[in-house]
Amino acid sequence: MARRVKAIRATVSMKIALSEPLLVLVNNYVKALRFTLFWLKENVPNPDEKGVLGKVHEELYTRLREEYNLPSKVAEDCYRDALSVYKGWYNNPRRGRFPRVYRPTVWLTPKASYNVDFEAMTVRIASVGDLQILGYPRNLGEYANWRMKEARLVVKDGKAFLKVVFEKPLEKVEVKESVAVDINMSEIVVGKDDISYVRIPTRLNEVHHWKSLAESLQRKYPRRWRENKRILYRIRFFNQRARRISLGRLGSGLLKLLGILVPMLLSWRVSRTLSRM
Known part of the structure; x- marks a missing residue:
């Protein structure tokens, strides 16, 4: 098994413009996530079994696209998100009630579901289009050369935020002088x-x-x-x-x-x- 390379991760929150297509995507995603969670509960007794992801893709991919009008990659993000939530609940020794979905949050993957343009200061989201970045931390430019990982699109109090995870390899520091x-x-x-x-x-x-x-x-x-x-x-x-x-x-x-x-x-x-x- 390949050894995992150590890396530094940072989460950056950016306020983006709110639009009608964005709200439609978030609403459809939340409904699809609820449906997928209960489907997993009824049809997947053990989410840790081998081949579960392929089975879920075969059963739900087309359905999520047609019934909930999700873009192709967002549909994959949706059932992967639901599967991770289901696994967390299933493997918890103090398993409480089955998880519910209340917060309007969308899981996005880089390049396929979203992309950030640092020069134009815009975010492109699948089926939504380009949205202007309205607010960002002062040190956002420091992450321009970092690798973008998964992101969370959050809608709260009439505002939209994109929380992007940036990653870069951990540089090995060699000691040359000492005090x-x-x-x-x-x-x-x-x-x-x-x-x-x-x-x-x-x-x-x-x-x-x-x-x-x-x-x-x-x-x-x-x-x-x-x-x-x-x-x-x-x-x-x-x-x-x-x-x-x-x-x-x-x-x-x-x-x-x-x-x-x-x-x-x-x-x-x-x-x-x-x-x-």
């Missing part, structure tokens, strides 16, 4: 080797000291500390001291750490580029 970072109670040590390193002192010991004082008072007066104002104020004072140190000194320490790491990484990158020239 060691050691964080402990007294300091942060950053370096490349035993010679090139920097020590950044921290005040974690002081934070631990003030937090320990507050906790020791709570242990010493397990009941009284909530009611006695003097004890309560003292505990609050210790916690505030610890918080000020952690937000002030530790924050500046992290900024200093970034100020050291970024130039180191940039210098190593420049030196590596020059060595290749």
Whole structure:
């Protein structure tokens, strides 16, 4: 069996123009999906058997096209969608009631059922035609070179959305350089080797000291500390001291750490580029 290639997937939601042919397609698809689900329940006792998909295609393909006026590929998407829902219900150990279809949602496959034109900013859907993309995320252009997978056409509150799944192969990253970072109670040590390193002192010991004082008072007066104002104020004072140190000194320490790491990484990158020239 072939090994599955690892890939990165992202789902992008786009608002598209609503039209009468689109609403007709969605309405017919939902009716066909309901019919297919109950047909599977009556005629397919075990959806995991071999050859079930071929049997469903032979029995329902023509019927879905003629009775529900679905395009050829959308008819295939419909019974595949119903079969996946039926399998999910059948293989669920806590099987509840048989699934119902309420939401107007259409499953579409790329190129056959739909296609996205990034230059014209339009979506072409089978039997509907070209629809303008009205809204999209700012980073939509980043997915122009990704491979389009299945999509879901959703109609909600008088608006239409196309939720497209994009996929690209996962690039294998090879480690070429490394930076060691050691964080402990007294300091942060950053370096490349035993010679090139920097020590950044921290005040974690002081934070631990003030937090320990507050906790020791709570242990010493397990009941009284909530009611006695003097004890309560003292505990609050210790916690505030610890918080000020952690937000002030530790924050500046992290900024200093970034100020050291970024130039180191940039210098190593420049030196590596020059060595290749």
